[in-house]
Amino acid sequence: KKPCAETVWHFNTVVMGIQNYYAAATHISNNLNELNFHLRRTLYNRLKDVRKEAKFEDMTVTLQKRYKGYEPQFYKIQEMVFVPIYAQRHKTNLCYSQVTCNYTVEGREKIHRNLKGIPNIVLTYVMTNFIPNRSIEYNDNRISKFIAQYGKCAVTGRELGMSDWHCHHKVPYHLSRDDRFSNLIVLHESVHRLVHLKDHMKIEKTLKELKVDTNQKRKINELRKQCKLQSI
Template sequence: METSEEKSKVINLKKNSSEFLGFSIKVVKKGKTRFGYVTKSNMSRKAKGNASNKIKEAIKAVQKKPSAKTVWNFNTIVMGIQNYYSAATRITINLNELNSYLRKTLYNRLKKLRKDANFQDMTKTLQKRYKGYKSQLYKIQTMVFVPIYAQRHKTSLCFSQVTCNYTTEGREKIHKSLKAINKTVLSSIMRSFIPNWTIEYNDNRISKFIAQYGKCAISGVELGINDWHCHHMNPYHLSKDDTYSNLVILHEAVHRLVHLKDNEKIKALLKGLNLSNKQKEKLNKLRIQCLNKAI
């Protein structure tokens, strides 16, 4: 395999840092660790610059058209940066520097548009994500700005290097994990592309179906070609969020229960589904996220 001279190098990480995929990585001495050294990683200088520019553009968009939609766009950019760089050991310090740099831009451009907000004004999902952070919050209409600095370091999970598409052993391991899924239904989903939805949505609904082994997230029932639905946990008309984490695969009847408001129809569907108390709790969480009352 050919390697790029610009992007490849051999380096002593104890003496110099190395940049890789937006991270600046160096090894530092720490006496009580197993080998006496640990990795210290930051957002690279270029990554900080790119992140700053993206957030600035999002702030300008809010100033130009102050609405819940543009604030949500700001939030998705900030959360995307937080998620990607959470593997850096000094991510909180890096984001604090970014927050300090952007504070004036936020204040000057939005001071006449934004209002003070409370933690309770956030959606349930955002409250869960930012629980424990104490910062001054602001909102436009009903949408709260997420705090830029609020991200702790997350240890990256290990993965099996054996699992891959390029060896007999690797393919066998992948196929074993897919044995529980109805291949006919999966094949149908993979062939059907919904043109009015984004590529991200079309890809992520397949990934979510596989991750749930082709079963409804609430009832646990195995899904068929015509009775599976893909649901946005945070309503799409508010969030415009097609990410994997915002999708869930449901049985068609369960999906109707999430959105229904007519009590008689709800009772009729519940009678047919015969859900347990634990399943009803999961259902009610989805209903509340869709701004419906719990059953």
């Protein structure tokens, strides 16, 4: 009823949620293929006036990583591609350690052991300094992302201090209004500037200063692509 990118994305989130939840099933791909068999005819017929055929390359970088190796017939509405329903590989669940706990000495020690790569003074600063006029979700996820990256830049791997890092929205906030953990990434301030720069001379100067290698440039270009900017 509402053929727009947002509706397709809602459809995709439901499909990916089902895939994630049942990924532990041994024959998950076979099971989902039965569901796909019943739904693909509806997808084909009911949307024939609003959908277009799509290619794997039309998907976002994140979705390409997730569905690499699958070759279904892709469809899209307003440049948002429908994710393939059956495309989920079996995943073995990792056992959660019952020892990890905030309420015992042993449990807290295990938590702290995982954070030892981050200097205490930096971690304390990050956890106690909030960005005003931003959502609670953003501030909480900003801290979580910094810890998840062990206080290092996602592109260069460089250890970050108290004030030389920025939290970047992969899909710009003014487009997505998305403060979720998955849409955030922690970068060194110079790398963050490089992601958004448009002036070629400034780009070249920053590249030389950072001594960016091929792999790092690829990561930067992936972030620039999500920001609708040209590759460098």
